[in-house]
Structures are given as structure tokens and as C-alpha cells.
Amino acid sequence: MDGLLDIVSWLLLTTGGVFVFIGGVGALRMPNLYTRMHAASITDSIGPILIIAGVMLQAGFTLPIVKLAAILLFLLLTGPTASNALASAALLAGTKPGGSKTPAGED
């Protein structure tokens, strides 16, 4: 039973890490701000979900599992909100969606 839990938790942690890595690569390689944000949003949605689920399996039925759940809830609330605020701020500042070049002044 413990071995099975370890395997599942290991799988969750690894896939979570892979998603975060993909998000990081995307944030560097994507052509403009909005596509970059799309890539980066993986690192604060699916990545933490999988990683925290993996850590939860390691923690077992103890108090830390409640704390981890609270952290996950907090991340799931704030991450998309921050992305939304960033995107609307960029739109307001005049960064147009589309196009393949990074606009000037944004490096």
C-alpha cells in the first residue's frame, strides 16, 4: 500500500515538475506577451495542483494535508486572478494581442 502510494505520488510530482518546466520554456520561447502568459500560467495552475497532490500523498492523513489544501486553494484563487490583472494591464498599456514580435520596451 505504501509502495503504491509512493509510486503514485512520485508520478504526480514528476508530471507536475515537467509541466512547470514546459511552462518555463514557453515563457522564454513564446513570441509575445499574451502567448508567454499562456505558457507561464501552466506553472501556477496544473503544475502546483499535481505537485501539491503528490506532496499530500506523502503527508498522509495529518494536519499538513489541510495546510497543503489551503495553499492549493490560495494558489488556485490568486494565480488566475494575477494573470487576469496582468493581461488587462497589458491591454490597457497598449500591448496588442497577436503579432510575432515582442513589442518595444518589454524585455
Add this chain to the structure above:
Amino acid sequence: MVSLFSIFILTLLLITALAIVQSRNLFVAVMLSGIFSLLIAAIFFLLDAADVALTEAAVGAGISTVLFLGALALTAEREQEPPTNRPVALVVVVMTALVLIYGTLGTPRLGDPNAPVQTHVSPWYLEQTPHYIDIPNVVTAVLGSYRGYDTLGEVFVVLTAGIGVLFLLGKPSPRGSRGPESSAEDAGLRHYLIPRLVGRLLIPFILLFGLYVQFHGEYSPGGGFQAGAIIAAAIILYALLEGEARALLVLPRWLLTGMIAGGALLYGGVGVVCLLLGGNFLDYSVLMSDPVAGQQIGLLLIEAGVGITVTGVLLSVFHAFAARGEY
């Protein structure tokens, strides 16, 4: 394993520090310094210094980023090009670095049980705290009771810094063209539904967490400095969402000024009461008939004083910046 993590984070720290120095865009530098603070908080945590890590994360990564952004709104976003060829500066920097590196040669290894810091007063603190104060978090006991004078000094440093900033920036700019009523409707992120809703949902929980950190500081990492920063962050979030004017309705300027002075006064007052009850200054044992309970009451009161002053100073500095800039 832990040392592997430490090396990884220290490498990132070095990269971030170099990037901060390299960046001419001050906005980028501010964001990087927030990352720097988070990384160093992780290092502190790996070194089992949870109290310091909490402080660094709350103040360094949270509040000071906001204050830096407030300062940036008043100045330019790009740094002036410095003169590139300065041999004297180079010599000074290299000499200082060499002295510092030479200094590290004399420090004991991490966790060395024979290091002076482990053999001087630390064993006494660890052994006698259950006897004298009876709280689990020895850091709070050291900070509030054994080294109470130092913490009093820190509170007065915060107080002095707050007074200084208020003297420099305190007066709202005379060109306050924004009408109080109309601007309150447009200010902040009031037209942005999602950030506003989520922010309003989170603020009570942030405040609750701040109070937990404040009053649970004797049992778990935390205390007045961290709690003050967290509560100030909640109010600043409210100010960003709803506009500064509404935040000033919650905690008006006169109340903030009162908090700045009142917290320090509470701390010093506890010391004076100890004197009047026949003890030494900041010797809390005389506050109650039971010395241990007296110590605990004293710690609770001075931590409250620290929290009140820190909240007041951080919010006053924020409002001082906000009253000048346009955000």
C-alpha cells in the same frame, strides 16, 4: 539533500543579484529584488530560521516591493547611465570583497557544535526557557524577554524611520486636483471585477492570518514584526483594489500616526510599569504574582506594541507615497 538545495538556491541568488546590478530598468530591478528576497527566505528556512524567513518573505518580498513601486511612480523608470570608467570604485569594491572573503575564513562551519555561538548563551536559553517563561518558541523568548532592550531599540528604529519618511513625504501635494468623491469612484481597480472580487474574498483571511502570526508567535514562528507586515499588506491590497481614499476611511491618518507612537509607547510603558512594580526595566516577571505568567503577559503586550507600530509605519509610508504619486 538539504545542502544540494542550498547550493541551487544560492546559485539562483547570485544570478538574481548580478541581474539586479546589470538591469538599467528600475521596474525590472524591483521585481528581481522581490525574487531575491523570496530566495533568501528559502535559504533562511533551510537553515531552520523560520521566524527570520517569515519576516523576509513578508517584508522583503511583499511590502518593500510595493513601497519601491510607490517610489518608482514618483521618479523615472530607467536608471541614468552611470559613468563606465571608475577605477577608484573598482579598487574599493575589490578590496571590500577581499576583506569579506578573508572574514569568512574565520567563521566556524555551519552547525559546528563547538562554535562560539553554540557554546556561549544558547544552551542556557534552550534549557532555561521552559523554566522561566514556559513558551515553546525560544526565538520569541530571546527576542522579547532576554534581549528585550534590543527589540525595543528595533521598534524605535522603525518609529524613527516612519517619522523620517513622514517628514520627507508626509504633506499631500498641494496640486491635489483629484476631487475626493469622484476620484474615490474611479480609483484603484474598482472597474476590474475579477481582481476586486478575489481580493475582497482574500483580505479577511489575510487579516486573520496576520492576527494568528501575531498572537501565536509564542508557539510557532511569528511575532509582531511579521504580523505587522502581513496586516499592512492586507490594508495595502484593499487600497490598491478600492482606491486609497477608501483605505483611509478604514484607517485614517490620525489613527495611523497614533498607532506609530502608541505601539512604541506600549512597549516602553510595559518596561516602565515593570520599574514601578519594583523590577528592572522590561523585567516582566513582576507583572503578575506568578513570574512565569508575568513573563508571558509581558511578551504578549510588547509583541502587540511591535505589531501596532510596524503596521502604522508601513501604512503611513505607503500613504505618503500614494498621496504624491498617481496610482
